[in-house]
Amino acid sequence: MSEHAHAIAYATLSDDELVVLARRGQHEAFRHIMQRGNQRLFRVARAVLNDDAEAEDALQDAYTHAFEHLDGFRGEANVLTWMTRIVLNEAYARRRRRRATVDVAHIEAAQQDEGRVLAFPSRFGIEDPATHVARAQLRELAEHAIEALPEPFRVVFVLREIEGCSVEETATALGIRAETVKTRLHRARRLLHEALHDSLAGALADAFPFLGPRCARITEAVLRRMGAGVAPDGHAPPGR
Structure with a gap:
């Protein structure tokens, strides 16, 4: 050099x-x-x-x-x-x-608007070391739950909640409207809440470690x- x-x-x-x-x-x-x-x-x-x-x-x-x-x-x-x-x-x-490509419109139409939305936070504070093993197990469950999301919702969730991207940045990256980003994130959160207990939110910050x-x-x-x-x-x- x-x-x-x-x-x-x-x-x-x-x-x-x-x-x-x-x-x-x-x-x-x-x-x-x-x-x-x-x-x-x-x-x-x-x-x-x-x-x-x-x-x-x-x-x-x-x-x-x-x-x-x-x-x-x-x-x-x-x-x-x-x-x-x-x-x-x-x-x-x-x-x-x-x-074959997933029919996004069909997936979204099949979802109902009822149900509580769990607002998973993107970043978390330092946890008690005693919870480390349990957290690792929960993180594995969280990863599987995220993997099970329909792809359009999964990508928005990863960008917004795991990577902390803004609505505007996510919309630009995906080539969709900001309102579509918000809608897909809302539904992704609801689907995850239906599959997981509230305490699982603490595992998401470390999902898919790079x-x-x-x-x-x-x-x-x-x-x-x-x-x-x-x-x-x-x-x-x-x-x-």
């Missing part, structure tokens, strides 16, 4: 600054973009595909596509929202190849595709 590349403090740069460098072929800049978005984007892909391995593959393909088309990023939304759209397109394409090894595996795989290679110090060489 050149002295110039070593001198760049990538971690201190804004997303827009990283995009500028990545457009110039700086693979290390794109590595940092991926690392900042990995958890959300993996969760989004998994929300569509309901499979860890396929979600990883979809994310790698989406990252490769995003790097090759960075010139198409116009800054109308932040780069993470732009990449969320790319990941969703890849995940939906894979799902279409795998099975562990360090997965983060490293995805970023390194994408960098290899880009022909970057990995130096002995763990860094990719600078771009052209």
Whole structure:
């Protein structure tokens, strides 16, 4: 790696600054973009595909596509929202190849408006260590309940309640109206409440944890595709 590349403090740069460098072929800049978005984007892909391995593959393909088309990023939304759209397109394409598309209108029409809505919080405070084992068990139940949601509701729930995205950001990422986001979130919450006890809410913050090894595996795989290679110090060489 050149002295110039070593001198760049990538971690201190804004997303827009990283995009500028990545457009110039700086693979290390794109590595940092991926690392900042990995958890959300993996969760989004998994929300569509309901499979860890396929979600990883979809994310790698989406990252490769995003790097090759960075010139198409116009800054109308932040780069993470732009990449969320790319990941969703890849995940939906894979799902279409795998099975027929869910009839969203039919699912929504079948739902009744009655019933209490449980407003699951997105973030939680530090718990008593004695509850750790029970929390892990509850989290597993929560993950299964989320997986069982119809896909349109599941994706909105993951973005809004697990990732903490705003209504507007979620609507932009999914290409739907803000009111549709609110409606689907309302129904997702109700479906989960029907399946789970109120105490399960405490498990959601850690659902589908994005562990360090997965983060490293995805970023390194994408960098290899880009022909970057990995130096002995763990860094990719600078771009052209």
